[in-house]
Amino acid sequence: MESTDNLAHRIMWILWPAFLAAGAGEAIFFTVFDPFDLHFFGAPLDLSRQAIYTMGFFGFWGLGIASSALTVFLERSPWERNRCPLDAAARPEGCPKREGGGCGAQEPTQRR
Protein backbone atom coordinates (compact mmCIF):
# COMPACT_ATOMS: atom_id res chain seq x y z
CA MET A 1 0.00 0.00 0.00
CA GLU A 2 1.37 3.31 -0.99
CA SER A 3 0.88 6.21 1.26
CA THR A 4 0.32 9.79 0.42
CA ASP A 5 2.95 10.69 2.94
CA ASN A 6 5.74 10.78 0.51
CA LEU A 7 6.70 14.38 0.01
CA ALA A 8 8.01 13.67 -3.49
CA HIS A 9 4.64 12.23 -4.51
CA ARG A 10 2.84 15.19 -3.06
CA ILE A 11 5.02 17.58 -4.98
CA MET A 12 4.34 15.64 -8.18
CA TRP A 13 0.62 15.64 -7.47
CA ILE A 14 0.68 19.37 -6.92
CA LEU A 15 2.87 20.42 -9.84
CA TRP A 16 1.81 18.04 -12.56
CA PRO A 17 -2.00 18.33 -12.68
CA ALA A 18 -1.52 22.09 -12.38
CA PHE A 19 0.87 21.96 -15.33
CA LEU A 20 -1.66 20.08 -17.47
CA ALA A 21 -4.43 22.46 -16.50
CA ALA A 22 -2.16 25.43 -17.23
CA GLY A 23 -1.43 24.06 -20.70
CA ALA A 24 -5.13 23.73 -21.45
CA GLY A 25 -5.90 27.12 -19.92
CA GLU A 26 -3.12 28.78 -21.88
CA ALA A 27 -4.27 27.27 -25.17
CA ILE A 28 -7.91 28.17 -24.66
CA PHE A 29 -7.33 31.66 -23.24
CA PHE A 30 -4.84 32.79 -25.86
CA THR A 31 -6.78 31.25 -28.72
CA VAL A 32 -9.68 33.47 -27.78
CA PHE A 33 -7.78 36.58 -26.67
CA ASP A 34 -4.95 38.26 -28.48
CA PRO A 35 -2.36 39.42 -25.91
CA PHE A 36 -2.27 42.79 -27.67
CA ASP A 37 -5.95 43.29 -26.82
CA LEU A 38 -5.33 42.87 -23.11
CA HIS A 39 -5.11 45.81 -20.77
CA PHE A 40 -3.45 45.97 -17.40
CA PHE A 41 -5.55 48.23 -15.17
CA GLY A 42 -6.64 50.13 -18.23
CA ALA A 43 -3.22 50.53 -19.79
CA PRO A 44 -2.13 48.43 -22.75
CA LEU A 45 0.62 45.92 -21.94
CA ASP A 46 3.89 47.12 -23.35
CA LEU A 47 5.27 43.63 -23.91
CA SER A 48 5.81 41.17 -26.72
CA ARG A 49 3.23 38.45 -27.32
CA GLN A 50 5.78 35.82 -26.30
CA ALA A 51 6.29 37.59 -22.98
CA ILE A 52 2.56 37.70 -22.31
CA TYR A 53 2.12 34.05 -23.34
CA THR A 54 4.91 33.05 -20.99
CA MET A 55 3.62 35.06 -18.06
CA GLY A 56 0.13 33.83 -18.78
CA PHE A 57 1.31 30.23 -18.67
CA PHE A 58 3.02 30.69 -15.34
CA GLY A 59 0.02 32.58 -14.02
CA PHE A 60 -2.25 29.65 -14.92
CA TRP A 61 0.28 27.19 -13.50
CA GLY A 62 0.48 29.16 -10.27
CA LEU A 63 -3.29 29.08 -9.88
CA GLY A 64 -3.32 25.37 -10.58
CA ILE A 65 -0.54 24.78 -8.06
CA ALA A 66 -2.51 26.68 -5.42
CA SER A 67 -5.58 24.57 -6.14
CA SER A 68 -3.73 21.24 -6.16
CA ALA A 69 -1.82 22.15 -3.03
CA LEU A 70 -5.05 22.91 -1.23
CA THR A 71 -6.51 19.61 -2.41
CA VAL A 72 -3.49 17.69 -1.14
CA PHE A 73 -3.60 19.65 2.09
CA LEU A 74 -7.28 18.91 2.72
CA GLU A 75 -6.94 15.28 1.72
CA ARG A 76 -4.68 14.39 4.65
CA SER A 77 -6.09 11.71 6.88
CA PRO A 78 -7.12 12.30 10.50
CA TRP A 79 -4.02 10.32 11.51
CA GLU A 80 -1.86 13.00 10.09
CA ARG A 81 -3.87 15.87 11.46
CA ASN A 82 -4.72 14.79 14.96
CA ARG A 83 -2.31 15.16 17.80
CA CYS A 84 -0.63 11.87 18.50
CA PRO A 85 -0.94 10.65 22.09
CA LEU A 86 2.46 8.97 21.91
CA ASP A 87 5.77 10.58 22.64
CA ALA A 88 7.77 11.31 19.56
CA ALA A 89 10.22 8.56 20.53
CA ALA A 90 7.49 5.99 21.20
CA ARG A 91 5.82 6.28 17.83
CA PRO A 92 5.85 3.25 15.56
CA GLU A 93 8.52 2.82 13.04
CA GLY A 94 7.56 4.51 9.83
CA CYS A 95 5.49 7.20 11.47
CA PRO A 96 6.24 10.51 9.81
CA LYS A 97 6.23 12.24 13.19
CA ARG A 98 8.49 9.76 14.88
CA GLU A 99 11.49 11.25 16.54
CA GLY A 100 14.13 12.00 14.00
CA GLY A 101 11.78 12.12 11.05
CA GLY A 102 9.94 15.30 10.29
CA CYS A 103 6.52 15.47 8.72
CA GLY A 104 6.74 14.09 5.23
CA ALA A 105 10.42 13.56 5.79
CA GLN A 106 12.38 12.39 2.83
CA GLU A 107 14.56 10.18 4.94
CA PRO A 108 12.89 6.80 4.85
CA THR A 109 12.86 4.57 7.83
CA GLN A 110 14.63 1.41 6.89
CA ARG A 111 12.28 -1.30 5.83
CA ARG A 112 13.28 -4.81 6.84
Add this chain to the structure above:
Amino acid sequence: MKPPDKIIPIEPAPSAPEEIALYEIRRKIYPRAVTGLFANWRWALVFATQIVFYGLPWLSWNDRQAVLLEIAVRKFYIFGLVLWPQDVIYLTALLIIAAYTLFLFTAVAGRLWCGYACPQTVYTEIFLWVERKIEGERIARMRLDQAPFSVRKLAVKSFKHAAWLAIAVWTGYTFVGYFTPIGDLGLRAVTWDLGPWETFWVVFYSLATYGNAGFMREQVCKYMCPYARFQSAMFDRDTLIIAYDTERGEPRGPRSRKADRNEAGLGHCVDCKICVQVCPTGIDIRQGLQYECIGCAACIDGCDQVMGRMGYPKGLIRYASENALEQHLDASAMWARMLRPRTLIYTGLLLAIIVATAASLYMRNPLKVDIIRDRGAIAREAAPGVIENVYRLQIMNTDEKARQFAISATGLRGLKVVGVTDPVVVGAAGTLLLPFRLQVAADADDGDDGDDKKADDGHERKRHDDRRPKSGSHKIQIVVQALDDPAIVRHEHSSFLFPR
Protein backbone atom coordinates in the same frame (compact mmCIF):
# COMPACT_ATOMS: atom_id res chain seq x y z
CA MET B 1 -18.50 -44.55 19.15
CA LYS B 2 -17.59 -41.22 17.88
CA PRO B 3 -14.58 -39.82 19.60
CA PRO B 4 -15.25 -36.54 21.23
CA ASP B 5 -14.47 -33.62 19.05
CA LYS B 6 -10.99 -32.53 19.51
CA ILE B 7 -10.89 -29.01 20.71
CA ILE B 8 -8.23 -26.90 19.19
CA PRO B 9 -7.60 -24.00 21.46
CA ILE B 10 -7.46 -20.81 19.50
CA GLU B 11 -5.59 -18.07 21.13
CA PRO B 12 -5.01 -14.68 19.68
CA ALA B 13 -1.35 -14.53 18.95
CA PRO B 14 0.34 -11.27 19.67
CA SER B 15 0.62 -9.63 16.34
CA ALA B 16 4.10 -9.64 14.99
CA PRO B 17 5.60 -6.20 14.87
CA GLU B 18 4.50 -5.67 11.31
CA GLU B 19 6.30 -2.97 9.49
CA ILE B 20 3.94 -0.76 7.67
CA ALA B 21 5.64 1.03 4.90
CA LEU B 22 4.36 4.54 5.13
CA TYR B 23 6.71 5.59 2.44
CA GLU B 24 6.94 4.01 -0.90
CA ILE B 25 10.66 4.34 -1.11
CA ARG B 26 11.75 4.65 -4.63
CA ARG B 27 14.17 1.94 -5.42
CA LYS B 28 16.19 2.99 -8.38
CA ILE B 29 15.33 0.70 -11.23
CA TYR B 30 18.11 -0.56 -13.42
CA PRO B 31 16.33 -2.03 -16.39
CA ARG B 32 18.26 -4.79 -18.08
CA ALA B 33 18.72 -4.37 -21.82
CA VAL B 34 16.42 -6.53 -23.85
CA THR B 35 16.37 -7.58 -27.47
CA GLY B 36 13.63 -9.21 -29.44
CA LEU B 37 10.60 -8.59 -31.59
CA PHE B 38 8.90 -6.03 -29.38
CA ALA B 39 12.12 -4.21 -28.52
CA ASN B 40 12.64 -3.85 -32.27
CA TRP B 41 9.15 -2.45 -32.63
CA ARG B 42 9.87 0.06 -29.91
CA TRP B 43 13.10 1.15 -31.57
CA ALA B 44 11.27 1.45 -34.89
CA LEU B 45 8.77 3.78 -33.23
CA VAL B 46 11.51 5.70 -31.43
CA PHE B 47 13.10 6.37 -34.82
CA ALA B 48 9.82 7.13 -36.56
CA THR B 49 8.57 9.59 -33.94
CA GLN B 50 11.91 11.29 -33.47
CA ILE B 51 12.67 11.64 -37.18
CA VAL B 52 9.32 13.39 -37.45
CA PHE B 53 9.85 15.50 -34.32
CA TYR B 54 13.43 16.59 -35.03
CA GLY B 55 13.02 16.75 -38.81
CA LEU B 56 9.65 18.41 -39.36
CA PRO B 57 10.66 21.98 -38.47
CA TRP B 58 13.38 21.85 -41.14
CA LEU B 59 11.00 21.17 -44.03
CA SER B 60 10.06 24.03 -46.32
CA TRP B 61 6.81 24.79 -48.08
CA ASN B 62 5.93 27.87 -50.11
CA ASP B 63 9.30 29.40 -49.14
CA ARG B 64 8.54 29.16 -45.46
CA GLN B 65 8.83 26.59 -42.69
CA ALA B 66 6.34 23.84 -43.53
CA VAL B 67 5.14 23.39 -39.97
CA LEU B 68 5.33 26.55 -37.93
CA LEU B 69 3.00 27.35 -35.10
CA GLU B 70 3.91 31.00 -35.14
CA ILE B 71 2.22 32.17 -31.99
CA ALA B 72 3.93 35.57 -32.16
CA VAL B 73 1.77 36.44 -35.17
CA ARG B 74 -1.08 34.12 -34.14
CA LYS B 75 -0.94 31.91 -37.23
CA PHE B 76 -0.33 28.20 -37.55
CA TYR B 77 1.28 27.12 -40.81
CA ILE B 78 0.83 23.42 -41.51
CA PHE B 79 2.01 22.63 -45.03
CA GLY B 80 -0.61 24.15 -47.34
CA LEU B 81 -2.85 25.24 -44.50
CA VAL B 82 -2.78 28.48 -42.57
CA LEU B 83 -4.85 28.27 -39.43
CA TRP B 84 -6.01 31.32 -37.52
CA PRO B 85 -7.29 31.53 -33.98
CA GLN B 86 -10.79 31.35 -35.47
CA ASP B 87 -9.94 27.86 -36.73
CA VAL B 88 -9.56 26.49 -33.22
CA ILE B 89 -12.27 23.97 -34.09
CA TYR B 90 -9.68 22.04 -36.11
CA LEU B 91 -7.39 21.87 -33.11
CA THR B 92 -10.31 20.55 -31.11
CA ALA B 93 -11.05 18.01 -33.83
CA LEU B 94 -7.41 16.93 -33.82
CA LEU B 95 -7.52 16.39 -30.06
CA ILE B 96 -10.76 14.39 -30.35
CA ILE B 97 -9.23 12.25 -33.10
CA ALA B 98 -6.14 11.66 -30.95
CA ALA B 99 -8.31 10.70 -27.97
CA TYR B 100 -10.46 8.29 -29.96
CA THR B 101 -7.40 6.71 -31.56
CA LEU B 102 -6.01 6.18 -28.07
CA PHE B 103 -9.31 4.64 -26.92
CA LEU B 104 -9.39 2.31 -29.92
CA PHE B 105 -5.81 1.15 -29.51
CA THR B 106 -6.36 0.67 -25.80
CA ALA B 107 -9.49 -1.40 -26.33
CA VAL B 108 -7.67 -3.62 -28.84
CA ALA B 109 -4.31 -4.16 -27.20
CA GLY B 110 -3.97 -2.15 -24.02
CA ARG B 111 -1.29 0.42 -23.51
CA LEU B 112 0.33 0.31 -26.94
CA TRP B 113 0.80 4.07 -26.77
CA CYS B 114 2.63 3.86 -23.47
CA GLY B 115 4.80 0.95 -24.47
CA TYR B 116 5.97 2.17 -27.83
CA ALA B 117 5.19 5.77 -28.70
CA CYS B 118 4.71 7.96 -25.63
CA PRO B 119 7.45 10.62 -25.46
CA GLN B 120 8.12 9.54 -21.88
CA THR B 121 8.90 6.01 -23.12
CA VAL B 122 10.76 7.19 -26.19
CA TYR B 123 13.07 9.61 -24.38
CA THR B 124 13.61 7.19 -21.52
CA GLU B 125 14.64 4.60 -24.11
CA ILE B 126 17.06 7.03 -25.73
CA PHE B 127 18.51 8.14 -22.38
CA LEU B 128 18.83 4.53 -21.21
CA TRP B 129 20.67 3.68 -24.40
CA VAL B 130 23.13 6.49 -23.70
CA GLU B 131 23.45 5.31 -20.11
CA ARG B 132 24.19 1.76 -21.25
CA LYS B 133 26.76 2.89 -23.79
CA ILE B 134 28.56 4.99 -21.20
CA GLU B 135 28.07 3.19 -17.88
CA GLY B 136 27.63 -0.35 -19.11
CA GLU B 137 25.02 -3.02 -18.56
CA ARG B 138 22.73 -3.39 -15.58
CA ILE B 139 25.22 -4.95 -13.17
CA ALA B 140 27.95 -2.50 -14.14
CA ARG B 141 25.58 0.41 -13.51
CA MET B 142 24.56 -0.94 -10.13
CA ARG B 143 28.24 -1.42 -9.17
CA LEU B 144 29.12 2.04 -10.36
CA ASP B 145 26.35 3.62 -8.28
CA GLN B 146 27.46 1.70 -5.20
CA ALA B 147 31.13 2.40 -5.73
CA PRO B 148 32.75 5.09 -3.64
CA PHE B 149 33.70 8.34 -5.26
CA SER B 150 36.56 8.08 -7.68
CA VAL B 151 37.93 10.08 -10.56
CA ARG B 152 36.71 7.41 -12.97
CA LYS B 153 33.20 7.51 -11.51
CA LEU B 154 33.16 11.29 -11.78
CA ALA B 155 34.37 11.14 -15.37
CA VAL B 156 31.84 8.48 -16.41
CA LYS B 157 28.96 10.24 -14.71
CA SER B 158 29.92 13.64 -16.09
CA PHE B 159 30.18 12.23 -19.58
CA LYS B 160 26.73 10.65 -19.26
CA HIS B 161 25.11 13.84 -18.01
CA ALA B 162 26.83 15.87 -20.70
CA ALA B 163 25.47 13.52 -23.35
CA TRP B 164 22.00 13.65 -21.80
CA LEU B 165 22.10 17.43 -21.66
CA ALA B 166 23.19 17.64 -25.28
CA ILE B 167 20.18 15.57 -26.36
CA ALA B 168 17.94 17.57 -24.05
CA VAL B 169 19.13 20.93 -25.37
CA TRP B 170 18.63 19.83 -28.96
CA THR B 171 15.14 18.67 -28.02
CA GLY B 172 14.38 22.01 -26.35
CA TYR B 173 15.71 23.90 -29.34
CA THR B 174 13.61 21.79 -31.72
CA PHE B 175 10.53 22.33 -29.56
CA VAL B 176 10.91 26.10 -29.65
CA GLY B 177 11.64 25.76 -33.38
CA TYR B 178 8.02 24.77 -33.86
CA PHE B 179 6.92 28.16 -32.58
CA THR B 180 9.52 30.47 -34.04
CA PRO B 181 11.35 29.92 -37.37
CA ILE B 182 13.96 27.30 -36.52
CA GLY B 183 16.74 28.37 -38.90
CA ASP B 184 16.65 31.91 -37.64
CA LEU B 185 16.45 30.63 -34.08
CA GLY B 186 19.58 28.56 -34.68
CA LEU B 187 21.46 31.50 -36.16
CA ARG B 188 20.56 33.70 -33.25
CA ALA B 189 21.46 30.95 -30.79
CA VAL B 190 24.91 30.63 -32.37
CA THR B 191 25.45 34.39 -32.32
CA TRP B 192 24.20 34.48 -28.72
CA ASP B 193 21.34 36.74 -29.67
CA LEU B 194 18.26 34.87 -28.47
CA GLY B 195 15.40 36.78 -26.96
CA PRO B 196 14.77 36.23 -23.25
CA TRP B 197 11.56 34.24 -23.81
CA GLU B 198 13.03 31.95 -26.44
CA THR B 199 16.01 31.29 -24.18
CA PHE B 200 13.71 30.61 -21.29
CA TRP B 201 11.59 28.06 -23.18
CA VAL B 202 14.60 26.28 -24.69
CA VAL B 203 16.05 25.91 -21.20
CA PHE B 204 12.71 24.96 -19.67
CA TYR B 205 11.95 22.25 -22.23
CA SER B 206 15.54 20.96 -22.12
CA LEU B 207 15.44 20.60 -18.36
CA ALA B 208 12.03 18.94 -18.53
CA THR B 209 13.40 16.39 -21.01
CA TYR B 210 16.55 15.84 -18.96
CA GLY B 211 14.60 15.42 -15.74
CA ASN B 212 11.81 13.26 -17.11
CA ALA B 213 13.92 10.91 -19.20
CA GLY B 214 17.00 10.84 -17.00
CA PHE B 215 15.56 10.80 -13.49
CA MET B 216 11.77 10.63 -13.23
CA ARG B 217 11.34 7.82 -15.77
CA GLU B 218 8.77 5.26 -14.61
CA GLN B 219 7.61 7.58 -11.82
CA VAL B 220 5.95 9.76 -14.44
CA CYS B 221 3.89 6.76 -15.54
CA LYS B 222 3.18 5.51 -12.04
CA TYR B 223 2.35 8.72 -10.24
CA MET B 224 1.79 11.48 -12.75
CA CYS B 225 0.07 10.05 -15.78
CA PRO B 226 -3.74 10.24 -15.67
CA TYR B 227 -4.06 7.87 -18.61
CA ALA B 228 -2.39 5.14 -16.57
CA ARG B 229 -5.25 5.40 -14.11
CA PHE B 230 -8.21 5.50 -16.46
CA GLN B 231 -7.01 3.25 -19.27
CA SER B 232 -8.67 0.28 -17.57
CA ALA B 233 -12.02 1.87 -18.43
CA MET B 234 -11.35 0.98 -22.07
CA PHE B 235 -10.37 -2.57 -21.22
CA ASP B 236 -12.60 -5.60 -21.37
CA ARG B 237 -12.01 -9.33 -21.23
CA ASP B 238 -11.08 -9.46 -24.91
CA THR B 239 -8.45 -6.73 -24.74
CA LEU B 240 -4.95 -7.97 -25.40
CA ILE B 241 -2.78 -7.46 -22.36
CA ILE B 242 0.70 -8.54 -21.41
CA ALA B 243 -0.17 -11.74 -19.64
CA TYR B 244 1.74 -14.44 -17.84
CA ASP B 245 0.23 -17.85 -18.54
CA THR B 246 -0.11 -19.02 -14.96
CA GLU B 247 -1.42 -22.46 -15.89
CA ARG B 248 1.58 -23.12 -18.03
CA GLY B 249 4.15 -21.48 -15.82
CA GLU B 250 3.28 -22.74 -12.36
CA PRO B 251 4.62 -24.20 -10.23
CA ARG B 252 7.66 -22.14 -11.04
CA GLY B 253 11.14 -23.06 -9.99
CA PRO B 254 14.72 -23.34 -11.13
CA ARG B 255 15.79 -26.56 -12.75
CA SER B 256 18.62 -27.88 -14.82
CA ARG B 257 18.18 -27.70 -18.54
CA LYS B 258 18.46 -31.47 -18.77
CA ALA B 259 16.03 -32.23 -15.98
CA ASP B 260 12.61 -33.57 -16.86
CA ARG B 261 10.31 -30.91 -15.58
CA ASN B 262 7.34 -33.28 -15.44
CA GLU B 263 9.26 -35.49 -13.09
CA ALA B 264 10.15 -32.52 -10.96
CA GLY B 265 6.53 -31.39 -11.08
CA LEU B 266 7.40 -27.95 -12.41
CA GLY B 267 5.74 -25.61 -14.85
CA HIS B 268 7.51 -23.73 -17.59
CA CYS B 269 8.56 -20.77 -15.45
CA VAL B 270 12.17 -21.24 -14.42
CA ASP B 271 11.91 -18.32 -12.01
CA CYS B 272 14.92 -16.60 -13.56
CA LYS B 273 13.38 -13.19 -12.84
CA ILE B 274 14.47 -11.86 -16.22
CA CYS B 275 10.94 -10.50 -16.63
CA VAL B 276 11.38 -8.44 -13.47
CA GLN B 277 14.87 -7.25 -14.38
CA VAL B 278 13.88 -5.95 -17.78
CA CYS B 279 10.76 -4.22 -16.52
CA PRO B 280 11.13 -0.44 -16.71
CA THR B 281 8.56 0.01 -13.93
CA GLY B 282 10.02 -2.72 -11.75
CA ILE B 283 6.95 -4.95 -11.43
CA ASP B 284 6.58 -8.71 -11.58
CA ILE B 285 4.16 -9.47 -14.40
CA ARG B 286 3.63 -12.96 -12.96
CA GLN B 287 1.45 -11.38 -10.30
CA GLY B 288 -1.03 -10.46 -13.01
CA LEU B 289 -1.85 -7.24 -14.75
CA GLN B 290 -1.00 -4.20 -12.67
CA TYR B 291 -1.66 -0.56 -13.34
CA GLU B 292 2.08 0.12 -13.33
CA CYS B 293 2.48 -2.06 -16.44
CA ILE B 294 3.05 0.26 -19.38
CA GLY B 295 2.67 -2.57 -21.88
CA CYS B 296 6.19 -2.31 -23.23
CA ALA B 297 6.46 -6.09 -23.71
CA ALA B 298 10.09 -6.13 -22.54
CA CYS B 299 9.17 -9.09 -20.32
CA ILE B 300 7.83 -10.96 -23.35
CA ASP B 301 11.11 -10.50 -25.22
CA GLY B 302 13.13 -11.46 -22.14
CA CYS B 303 11.05 -14.53 -21.33
CA ASP B 304 10.95 -15.74 -24.95
CA GLN B 305 14.75 -15.84 -25.00
CA VAL B 306 14.81 -17.93 -21.84
CA MET B 307 12.11 -20.26 -23.17
CA GLY B 308 14.15 -20.69 -26.33
CA ARG B 309 17.22 -21.61 -24.34
CA MET B 310 15.26 -24.06 -22.23
CA GLY B 311 13.71 -25.64 -25.29
CA TYR B 312 10.19 -24.69 -24.18
CA PRO B 313 7.66 -23.06 -26.49
CA LYS B 314 7.72 -19.27 -26.53
CA GLY B 315 4.89 -17.17 -25.18
CA LEU B 316 4.85 -18.03 -21.48
CA ILE B 317 4.42 -14.27 -21.21
CA ARG B 318 2.58 -12.97 -24.27
CA TYR B 319 -0.06 -10.65 -25.58
CA ALA B 320 -3.28 -12.43 -24.68
CA SER B 321 -6.76 -11.51 -23.60
CA GLU B 322 -8.26 -12.67 -20.34
CA ASN B 323 -10.81 -14.71 -22.26
CA ALA B 324 -8.14 -16.29 -24.43
CA LEU B 325 -6.20 -17.39 -21.36
CA GLU B 326 -9.23 -18.74 -19.54
CA GLN B 327 -10.92 -20.42 -22.48
CA HIS B 328 -7.66 -21.55 -24.12
CA LEU B 329 -8.51 -19.76 -27.33
CA ASP B 330 -6.05 -20.04 -30.17
CA ALA B 331 -4.67 -16.92 -31.82
CA SER B 332 -7.26 -16.78 -34.60
CA ALA B 333 -10.18 -17.14 -32.19
CA MET B 334 -8.65 -14.43 -30.01
CA TRP B 335 -8.19 -12.08 -32.95
CA ALA B 336 -11.71 -12.78 -34.19
CA ARG B 337 -12.94 -11.20 -30.98
CA MET B 338 -11.26 -7.96 -31.94
CA LEU B 339 -14.41 -7.22 -33.93
CA ARG B 340 -16.69 -6.59 -31.01
CA PRO B 341 -19.14 -3.76 -30.36
CA ARG B 342 -16.66 -1.68 -28.37
CA THR B 343 -13.97 -1.67 -31.03
CA LEU B 344 -16.47 -1.28 -33.86
CA ILE B 345 -18.09 1.73 -32.18
CA TYR B 346 -14.72 3.36 -31.47
CA THR B 347 -13.64 2.74 -35.07
CA GLY B 348 -16.92 4.06 -36.48
CA LEU B 349 -16.81 7.23 -34.41
CA LEU B 350 -13.15 7.76 -35.24
CA LEU B 351 -13.73 7.40 -38.98
CA ALA B 352 -16.78 9.69 -38.85
CA ILE B 353 -14.82 12.42 -37.07
CA ILE B 354 -11.85 12.08 -39.43
CA VAL B 355 -14.07 12.29 -42.51
CA ALA B 356 -16.02 15.25 -41.12
CA THR B 357 -12.82 17.12 -40.24
CA ALA B 358 -11.22 16.41 -43.61
CA ALA B 359 -14.35 17.48 -45.48
CA SER B 360 -14.64 20.65 -43.44
CA LEU B 361 -10.97 21.47 -44.02
CA TYR B 362 -11.37 20.83 -47.73
CA MET B 363 -14.40 23.10 -47.98
CA ARG B 364 -12.98 25.75 -45.70
CA ASN B 365 -13.72 29.25 -46.86
CA PRO B 366 -10.39 31.13 -46.95
CA LEU B 367 -12.23 34.39 -46.38
CA LYS B 368 -13.25 35.55 -42.92
CA VAL B 369 -15.03 38.78 -42.28
CA ASP B 370 -15.88 40.64 -39.09
CA ILE B 371 -17.90 43.80 -38.91
CA ILE B 372 -17.22 46.13 -36.06
CA ARG B 373 -19.63 48.97 -35.52
CA ASP B 374 -18.10 52.05 -34.04
CA ARG B 375 -19.57 52.09 -30.59
CA GLY B 376 -19.67 55.84 -30.20
CA ALA B 377 -20.69 56.66 -33.73
CA ILE B 378 -24.30 57.43 -34.48
CA ALA B 379 -26.09 57.96 -37.69
CA ARG B 380 -25.34 61.29 -39.22
CA GLU B 381 -26.57 63.21 -42.21
CA ALA B 382 -23.70 63.32 -44.69
CA ALA B 383 -25.53 65.56 -47.12
CA PRO B 384 -29.07 66.84 -47.19
CA GLY B 385 -31.30 63.77 -47.23
CA VAL B 386 -28.37 61.31 -47.14
CA ILE B 387 -27.83 59.26 -43.99
CA GLU B 388 -24.41 57.81 -43.26
CA ASN B 389 -23.20 55.10 -40.83
CA VAL B 390 -19.58 54.26 -40.13
CA TYR B 391 -18.25 50.71 -39.83
CA ARG B 392 -14.99 48.89 -39.62
CA LEU B 393 -14.53 45.77 -41.62
CA GLN B 394 -11.91 43.19 -40.79
CA ILE B 395 -11.11 41.01 -43.79
CA MET B 396 -8.92 37.98 -43.27
CA ASN B 397 -7.53 36.13 -46.24
CA THR B 398 -6.25 32.79 -44.96
CA ASP B 399 -4.94 31.69 -48.36
CA GLU B 400 -1.31 32.11 -49.21
CA LYS B 401 -2.03 34.32 -52.18
CA ALA B 402 -3.22 37.90 -52.32
CA ARG B 403 -6.85 38.41 -53.34
CA GLN B 404 -9.07 41.20 -54.56
CA PHE B 405 -12.47 41.71 -53.05
CA ALA B 406 -15.52 43.77 -53.89
CA ILE B 407 -17.55 45.13 -51.01
CA SER B 408 -21.25 45.83 -51.30
CA ALA B 409 -24.24 46.16 -49.02
CA THR B 410 -27.86 45.10 -49.29
CA GLY B 411 -30.96 45.48 -47.19
CA LEU B 412 -31.96 49.04 -48.00
CA ARG B 413 -32.66 50.28 -51.44
CA GLY B 414 -29.86 52.44 -52.76
CA LEU B 415 -27.42 51.50 -50.01
CA LYS B 416 -23.94 52.60 -51.10
CA VAL B 417 -20.46 51.74 -49.88
CA VAL B 418 -18.38 54.88 -49.66
CA GLY B 419 -14.76 55.52 -48.85
CA VAL B 420 -13.09 52.33 -50.02
CA THR B 421 -11.03 51.58 -53.05
CA ASP B 422 -12.54 49.14 -55.45
CA PRO B 423 -11.38 46.42 -55.44
CA VAL B 424 -9.88 45.96 -52.00
CA VAL B 425 -6.63 43.98 -51.98
CA VAL B 426 -5.77 41.72 -49.05
CA GLY B 427 -2.29 40.19 -49.00
CA ALA B 428 -1.40 36.53 -48.68
CA ALA B 429 -2.45 35.21 -45.26
CA GLY B 430 -3.15 38.79 -44.40
CA THR B 431 -5.63 40.86 -42.49
CA LEU B 432 -7.03 44.20 -43.49
CA LEU B 433 -8.86 46.51 -41.15
CA LEU B 434 -10.93 48.70 -43.39
CA PRO B 435 -13.01 51.63 -42.16
CA PHE B 436 -15.88 52.38 -44.51
CA ARG B 437 -19.14 54.24 -44.64
CA LEU B 438 -22.57 53.28 -45.84
CA GLN B 439 -24.84 55.93 -47.26
CA VAL B 440 -28.49 55.81 -48.13
CA ALA B 441 -31.25 58.27 -48.83
CA ALA B 442 -33.17 59.23 -45.69
CA ASP B 443 -36.40 57.97 -47.22
CA ALA B 444 -35.04 54.72 -48.65
CA ASP B 445 -37.31 51.70 -48.51
CA ASP B 446 -36.29 48.20 -47.52
CA GLY B 447 -34.54 46.44 -50.30
CA ASP B 448 -35.52 42.89 -51.00
CA ASP B 449 -33.60 40.97 -48.37
CA GLY B 450 -34.57 37.70 -49.97
CA ASP B 451 -33.02 38.60 -53.27
CA ASP B 452 -29.54 39.86 -52.66
CA LYS B 453 -28.40 39.28 -56.15
CA LYS B 454 -30.61 41.80 -57.76
CA ALA B 455 -29.97 44.34 -55.06
CA ASP B 456 -26.23 43.64 -55.45
CA ASP B 457 -26.45 44.39 -59.06
CA GLY B 458 -27.99 47.69 -58.15
CA HIS B 459 -31.22 47.05 -59.99
CA GLU B 460 -33.68 49.73 -59.13
CA ARG B 461 -37.05 48.21 -58.66
CA LYS B 462 -40.17 50.18 -58.23
CA ARG B 463 -42.24 47.53 -56.55
CA HIS B 464 -43.98 49.88 -54.23
CA ASP B 465 -43.63 53.48 -53.55
CA ASP B 466 -43.04 53.57 -49.84
CA ARG B 467 -41.25 56.84 -49.37
CA ARG B 468 -41.76 57.73 -45.75
CA PRO B 469 -38.67 58.68 -43.70
CA LYS B 470 -37.09 55.91 -41.70
CA SER B 471 -35.99 55.82 -38.11
CA GLY B 472 -34.28 53.35 -35.79
CA SER B 473 -32.28 50.30 -36.72
CA HIS B 474 -32.52 48.35 -39.96
CA LYS B 475 -31.02 45.00 -40.71
CA ILE B 476 -28.56 45.01 -43.55
CA GLN B 477 -26.03 42.62 -45.01
CA ILE B 478 -22.51 43.44 -46.03
CA VAL B 479 -21.19 41.28 -48.82
CA VAL B 480 -17.50 40.65 -49.40
CA GLN B 481 -16.93 38.87 -52.69
CA ALA B 482 -13.64 37.62 -54.09
CA LEU B 483 -13.21 38.71 -57.69
CA ASP B 484 -11.40 35.55 -58.80
CA ASP B 485 -13.74 32.97 -57.34
CA PRO B 486 -17.51 33.30 -56.98
CA ALA B 487 -17.51 30.65 -54.24
CA ILE B 488 -15.41 32.84 -51.94
CA VAL B 489 -17.99 35.17 -50.52
CA ARG B 490 -19.20 36.19 -47.07
CA HIS B 491 -22.52 37.77 -46.13
CA GLU B 492 -22.22 39.48 -42.77
CA HIS B 493 -25.23 40.76 -40.88
CA SER B 494 -25.15 44.19 -39.36
CA SER B 495 -27.50 47.08 -38.80
CA PHE B 496 -27.96 50.52 -40.22
CA LEU B 497 -29.19 53.31 -37.97
CA PHE B 498 -31.40 56.17 -38.97
CA PRO B 499 -31.51 59.20 -36.74
CA ARG B 500 -34.63 59.38 -34.61
